[in-house]
Amino acid sequence: MNTDKSVILFERAKKVIPGGVNSPVRAFQAVGGQPLFIKKAEGAYLYDEDGNRYIDCINSWGPMILGHAYAPVLEAIQRAAADSPSFGAPTRLEVEMAELIVSMVPSVEMVRMVNSGTEATMSAIRLARGYTGRHKIIKFEGCYHGHGDSFLIAAGSGAATTGAPNSPGVTPGTAQDTLIAPYNDLQAVEALIAQYPEQIAAIIVEPVAGNMGCVLPKPGYLQGLRDLCDKHGIVLIFDEVMTGFRLAPGGAQERFGVFPDLTTLGKIIGGGMPVGAYGGKREIMEKVSPSGKVYQAGTLSGNPVAMAAGLAILRELRENSAIYARLESIGDKLYKGMKGELEKRGLHYTMNKIGSMLNVFFTEQTVYDFTTAKSCDLQLFAKYFQAMLRRGVYLAPSQFESWFCSAALSEEDIQHIIQAHADALDEIINQKA
Ligand SMILES: Cc1ncc(COP(=O)(O)O)c(C=O)c1O
Numbered sequence: 001m002n003t004d005k006s007v008i009l010f011e012r013a014k015k016v017i018p019g020g021v022n023s024p025v026r027a028f029q030a031v032g033g034q035p036l037f038i039k040k041a042e043g044a045y046l047y048d049e050d051g052n053r054y055i056d057c058i059n060s061w062g063p064m065i066l067g068h069a070y071a072p073v074l075e076a077i078q079r080a081a082a083d084s085p086s087f088g089a090p091t092r093l094e095v096e097m098a099e100l101i102v103s104m105v106p107s108v109e110m111v112r113m114v115n116s117g118t119e120a121t122m123s124a125i126r127l128a129r130g131y132t133g134r135h136k137i138i139k140f141e142g143c144y145h146g147h148g149d150s151f152l153i154a155a156g157s158g159a160a161t162t163g164a165p166n167s168p169g170v171t172p173g174t175a176q177d178t179l180i181a182p183y184n185d186l187q188a189v190e191a192l193i194a195q196y197p198e199q200i201a202a203i204i205v206e207p208v209a210g211n212m213g214c215v216l217p218k219p220g221y222l223q224g225l226r227d228l229c230d231k232h233g234i235v236l237i238f239d240e241v242m243t244g245f246r247l248a249p250g251g252a253q254e255r256f257g258v259f260p261d262l263t264t265l266g267k268i269i270g271g272g273m274p275v276g277a278y279g280g281k282r283e284i285m286e287k288v289s290p291s292g293k294v295y296q297a298g299t300l301s302g303n304p305v306a307m308a309a310g311l312a313i314l315r316e317l318r319e320n321s322a323i324y325a326r327l328e329s330i331g332d333k334l335y336k337g338m339k340g341e342l343e344k345r346g347l348h349y350t351m352n353k354i355g356s357m358l359n360v361f362f363t364e365q366t367v368y369d370f371t372t373a374k375s376c377d378l379q380l381f382a383k384y385f386q387a388m389l390r391r392g393v394y395l396a397p398s399q400f401e402s403w404f405c406s407a408a409l410s411e412e413d414i415q416h417i418i419q420a421h422a423d424a425l426d427e428i429i430n431q432k433a
């Protein structure tokens with residue numbers, strides 16, 4: 001595979017962009033080799049600068065749920081851009097977007113648009129603090145909520161691969177207000193609440209974690225968090241930046257039937273444009289400025305081009321329930337096919353899956369939190385990643401990320417991925433022996 005153009009671009013990039021990338025995980029540090037520079041994408045495929053084609057199993061980290069260059073989204077973007085890309089004033093599109101989100105996400109009564117998932121989570125905890133008058137928050141080891149200071153403590157995703165889950169630059173004052181518990185451990189949460197009575201403003205959780213690989217909540221875990229929050233006057237925040245509109249039209253909360261006070265959204269709501277949102281109970285959301293005193297603002301918030309793209313995709317997801325059936329079936333086929341290939345070889349590596357999120361963990365332990373996720377053989381994952389890439393399958397370049405399938409994958413693509421997985425296993429296991 002010739003990747004000369006990517007090699008040259010990376011050399012140029014490293015001179016002018018820290019690490020050569022605009023987001024750390026893209027640098028391939030966890031898997032070796034060097035990143036591919038992508039020139040275009042269509043449907044299920046990415047094309048790099050050298051013209052190589054890859055089946056995309058990340059889909060821009062989630063947003064491209066219906067595949068790349070999806071025609072209704074492109075048309076909506078072009079129409080909106082022709083009217084000028086930004087006004088910095090209220091628009092009809094924002095109202096339609098808010099109405100659509102409220103109609104789809106069960107616990108959201110009011111919503112505020114921002115520009116990224118990070119902004120959404122930062123704003124949500126500020127709001128929870130303003131609402132409760134308390135300072136501390138609980139987050140879970142290996143969960144990632146963007147790069148706000150309060151969240152870069154025991155963080156997953158790229159932070160887990162760069163060896164900096166607790167980022168330098170976060171002040172001790174900020175860090176002391178973030179309390180950490182293992183994912184899926186209700187007793188640890190109870191212990192923190194007992195240790196800091198009436199001091200905890202919010203519990204923020206990925207209802208299905210995707211930033212330590214795909215890790216599912218144990219039965220009763222989310223309801224347990226809900227009950228603890230109700231008992232102790234704590235705001236429950238579901239970070240549905242990944243799971244929102246992916247696991248169901250109403251996200252993980254619809255799928256599990258557990259409803260938070262606040263929800264953070266991103267990725268899919270922008271259809272590939274930079275968007276985030278936070279929303280929830282009216283009583284809490286009305287504390288946001290200018291109806292309330294909790295300040296939050298944004299020059300480009302509710303940007304018309306981003307709203308148009310998001311509306312095009314959300315309308316499709318709301319109106320066409322066959323899409324979710326297709327996503328479930330894709331996830332099932334990949335899971336069964338790939339698991340079958342592991343079993344045929346007597347390999348007991350763990351696979352986790354829900355809907356169209358899944359991944360293979362190179363550990364024999366059941367993976368239910370960050371400690372078990374970290375038991376993976378990361379070198380083996382790196383070899384697997386490279387072996388899949390050589391076979392034209394583009395995975396997230398880290399063990400601590402979920403796969404995100406798109407509905408654009410054909411039966412042929414699914415079989416290609418399963419065959420690539422089988423061949424990659426043979427290659428890396430032979431190398432190991
Ligand atoms: C669960 C979760 N929350 C928040 C974020 C932050 O979103 P963004 O990268 O758009 O700032 C991400 C992804 O990065 C995420 O996966």
Ligand SMILES: N[C@H](C=O)CCC(=O)O
Pocket residue numbers: 023024025026061144157158210211242401
């Ligand atoms: N896990 C992150 C978001 O989903 C990966 C994207 C990034 O950090 O660039």
